[in-house]
Amino acid sequence: MVERIVAAAEDVVAERGYDGTSTNRVATRAGVSPGSLYQYFPDKDALITEVLDRYVTALEARISAAFPGRLGPDLSPASIRGVVSELVDALAERPALLRVLSERLPRTAGHRRVAFAQRIDNVTTTALRFRNGPDPLVPVEAVAWVVVRTVEHVAISYVLEEPDLERSMVVDELCTLVSAYLRLRAAP
Amino acid sequence: MVERIVAAAEDVVAERGYDGTSTNRVATRAGVSPGSLYQYFPDKDALITEVLDRYVTALEARISAAFPGRLGPDLSPASIRGVVSELVDALAERPALLRVLSERLPRTAGHRRVAFAQRIDNVTTTALRFRNGPDPLVPVEAVAWVVVRTVEHVAISYVLEEPDLERSMVVDELCTLVSAYLRLRAAP
């Protein structure tokens, strides 16, 4: 039941965006009565949050798996390229949901997204610390934060803006950008 | 009158977001009758578009002014820092509007925002070409696109996420990132 509802909601959200998603429409699509919907979700927002939450979870799984050694401390160019490439692929799979997620970020499912980003921040921070050792001159938290936002949003922009640029070229440049920066931020 | 309405709409949009902005609410806030609103704006969307448009215009003006020599081809670290710093300041001034603008990107005022970003793309492309000369090995369009998105979205993320990081530190890192990358992308 919950599955049917969430699946229907996913479709509707992807097709019609946040505002175009009415509880009645979801219920109809799920072949369920509007009342039933409220047996499992307190309100509309909770339902859509669930949809976006699942999306973020799936995204997390895919991206985490791309980190060699499960989010390990590897920051070599090859590893970076693998992660970035996988990230773009993952985001490109459901652009409609990505768009809704980007639009509605702070209100509902934003928490999950931010939480995920922060986890990546931590992993990156750890990796930097591991590589650099205790170096008070490099603000690793800030470095990690900037790098993670850069990769995240450039990838998202590429998927949503659909600029007239080759995917591989953009991925190359993004990797070059990140590698150049991280090389600079590694202890000498 | 138009000023009163737009000002009220600005407040309401900032406070309650796009969907929470009802024409009646704006009219009430402006101390004006709902009908008056339609003497100056054909519909709700036109009103909100006007609000976001003004915001984008103000942003543009401030950021453009930050480019030494009027968006000139200067890409020195000092110039980059000036622009980035001004960008963060400008974005930080009305975070609520920025949030709505980010949410509603593709529908309404998004055009303006995208158009502005593309103009910056062009300026950056020109600057790179100027600096590099005709070098077929560097894909200047992609470089410009990546750099501009990076700066734009890292700055936006900083304003909207309010991470526990010093502003100057983030700006420093962002500049370091961009400078390192552009140095690499300059002809040898």
Added chain:
Amino acid sequence: MVERIVAAAEDVVAERGYDGTSTNRVATRAGVSPGSLYQYFPDKDALITEVLDRYVTALEARISAAFPGRLGPDLSPASIRGVVSELVDALAERPALLRVLSERLPRTAGHRRVAFAQRIDNVTTTALRFRNGPDPLVPVEAVAWVVVRTVEHVAISYVLEEPDLERSMVVDELCTLVSAYLRLRAAP
């Protein structure tokens, strides 16, 4: 529920005419919420169309039943009188609805009304042909059309104008008129 709504709408339409019938007014009169109305009718027009449609249906049923032999080819004075008399009675029953029907003829339920009139045209044409045989000198379609409009509109005028004339007298004259004409238009 549908019954309650339609009944209320009937009252309101009869009392206040087409434009004076607002969905809220109907809902209030029916003791029902405005939303409920839209569970059964897609919009205001559909509701009023339903009201007028029912009225036309009832009218049709009554008048058709008055034709001896179910709209048969009988055009004797007695048959004419029966039909005309019944027509006036039927129309006189809900003058307010008749007025709205006349006002709104071409837009909505007018189709039904026109369609009904055309059916009567056909019946009359057939009856005339049956009586006359193939007589190229008498334009039976035109004869039928003129006769049917005459009876229809004189009856309607009598009901809506309420002239200071005895009902039976007007019916007599109308029948005389029609009989004289049809006698003339019969083959010699």
Added chain:
Amino acid sequence: MVERIVAAAEDVVAERGYDGTSTNRVATRAGVSPGSLYQYFPDKDALITEVLDRYVTALEARISAAFPGRLGPDLSPASIRGVVSELVDALAERPALLRVLSERLPRTAGHRRVAFAQRIDNVTTTALRFRNGPDPLVPVEAVAWVVVRTVEHVAISYVLEEPDLERSMVVDELCTLVSAYLRLRAAP
């Protein structure tokens, strides 16, 4: 000024019907401010009444002129044909206004129309009395009423329904109908 307003209103009413005629639209069309309109007409209805009133007046003038001897007592077939033919022509000139007049009959300008019809009733009654002498067996008022309504509404129906019938044929039949009836209703 009044002329400009009424002329504009005439156009708008003919183009968009009663409901589609808003005071603002009329004012705009007349190149006049909405306020000015209320200097000459107490409300919207008064304005449209004026429009329809003028239309009825023009109709009256044309039709009256068609009566040989200025609405004289002549009821010969030739005279009937002249009047009927002129009536159809007159009505066919502004079908849009005729439609509005028919739709809105009882509320506003209906008085004028009814009053005109009654004047024709009187003329016809007088003519019948003149021809028949004091004959208590023929209810001249009813005869006149029926004849006038017949001619009026058959003509209107022809103009508004646009049936697939030759104009001259319908006029012929209508005249035949009237003549047959009146011959019968003349004193022997």
Added chain:
DNA sequence: TATGAATGAGCTTTCATTCAT
């Protein structure tokens, strides 16, 4: 548990009318 009819506040928009200028 599941239903779905019913709700009603709230939405965007129109337009006849007024009144300070």
Added chain:
DNA sequence: AATGAATGAAAGCTCATTCAT
């Protein structure tokens, strides 16, 4: 006299939510 900005009641309609069954 003429203006036209301003009005505000009311319109048609939507949809998140409830509750008797």
